Amino acid sequence: MSSEPAIAVSDLSVEYPARGPSASCVALRGVSFRLEQGQVLGVLGETGSGKSTLAQVLAGRVLPPRASEPGPRISGGEASVLGHRLRKAKKRDLAEVTFHVGYLPQEAAATLEPSLSVQDNVALPIFERDEHYPRRAAGERAATMLDTVHLPLSVLNKYPYELSSGQRQRVALARALVLGPSILVADEPTAGIDATVRDAVIDLLSQLREHKDFTAVVVSHDLAVLRRATDVSLVLQAGRPVGYGPIEDVLADPAHPFVAGLARALKPPQRRTERRPQRAAARPRPKENG
Ligand SMILES: Nc1ncnc2c1ncn2[C@@H]1O[C@H](COP(=O)(O)OP(=O)(O)OP(=O)(O)O)[C@@H](O)[C@H]1O
Numbered sequence: 560m561s562s563e564p565a566i567a568v569s570d571l572s573v574e575y576p577a578r579g580p581s582a583s584c585v586a587l588r589g590v591s592f593r594l595e596q597g598q599v600l601g602v603l604g605e606t607g608s609g610k611s612t613l614a615q616v617l618a619g620r621v622l623p624p625r626a627s628e629p630g631p632r633i634s635g636g637e638a639s640v641l642g643h644r645l646r647k648a649k650k651r652d653l654a655e656v657t658f659h660v661g662y663l664p665q666e667a668a669a670t671l672e673p674s675l676s677v678q679d680n681v682a683l684p685i686f687e688r689d690e691h692y693p694r695r696a697a698g699e700r701a702a703t704m705l706d707t708v709h710l711p712l713s714v715l716n717k718y719p720y721e722l723s724s725g726q727r728q729r730v731a732l733a734r735a736l737v738l739g740p741s742i743l744v745a746d747e748p749t750a751g752i753d754a755t756v757r758d759a760v761i762d763l764l765s766q767l768r769e770h771k772d773f774t775a776v777v778v779s780h781d782l783a784v785l786r787r788a789t790d791v792s793l794v795l796q797a798g799r800p801v802g803y804g805p806i807e808d809v810l811a812d813p814a815h816p817f818v819a820g821l822a823r824a825l826k827p828p829q830r831r832t833e834r835r836p837q838r839a840a841a842r843p844r845p846k847e848n849g
Pocket residue numbers: 575584585586604605606607608609610611612613629630
């Protein structure tokens with residue numbers, strides 16, 4: 560087995576270049592971590608902190624140098640995914656990364672192709688790579704993936720609009736896994752789905768994690784996901800890393816006020832036996848003039 564990490568990120572900065580009237584925006588700055596093969600990284604942080612940007616970059620959805628399309632571009636440091644350095648990667652290298660990294664984008668269920676059946680949606684990445692791939696083999700692969708995400712084969716010939724939101728989410732996950740990726744990047748996999756389906760998706764992620772080769776980056780603000788489906792978590796605030804470690808350690812020893820606030824918000828209410836600090840309001844206030 561190679562000792563190369565699945566992902567190595569070093570002092571990474573990412574920006575969205577200026578476009579028309581919009582100024583450039585630095586979405587990530589000074590992010591470093593290393594993810595070994597077989598590990599799952601959780602990414603959490605407040606809205607706009609750069610979580611989805613990091614997910615996109617690690618999934619190879621990053622602009623090659625001198626590209627003019629909109630999207631995130633590495634402006635400092637480096638991110639290596641499966642040994643591919645992304646900063647100066649050309650389109651061909653990025654295609655290699657996107658082949659080996661399954662990507663479940665935010666609101667993935669909404670990204671299913673409405674005019675395609677479930678089977679064709681799941682198999683879509685196969686045909687995007689090789690339009691001559693045998694249809695029968697692709698169908699069999701789609702069926703296997705549906706089984707992996709615990710959906711009945713009866714949904715193969717249905718269309719996305721005929722499914723529940725949780726079923727659609729699982730179809731999207733099946734699509735992200737269809738090429739047998741070495742790494743899964745999942746952006747908020749349990750957002751916007753109801754509680755029972757959310758539990759099923761968490762069960763699924765924790766089952767996938769039992770496979771010793773399963774390597775993933777999971778963006779989530781869902782503590783159950785972070786506890787059950789990740790080994791280590793990275794906390795971002797305004798694009799900067801402000802916490803890193805197993806989620807319980809991060810919450811138990813918050814080194815940054817944002818993490819402290821998060822830990823308080825996630826903790827059950829404190830017992831009442833704790834001594835309260837003396838309230839400043841008990842002191843007489845100086846009289847205001849006027
Ligand atoms: N396509 C884009 N063009 C320009 N700026 C962008 C683009 N996408 C995101 N940004 C900016 O980059 C920063 C990070 O956004 P990002 O979507 O990564 O945050 P996030 O933590 O995933 O937020 P949320 O939890 O709301 O999804 C924000 O300031 C955002 O406005």
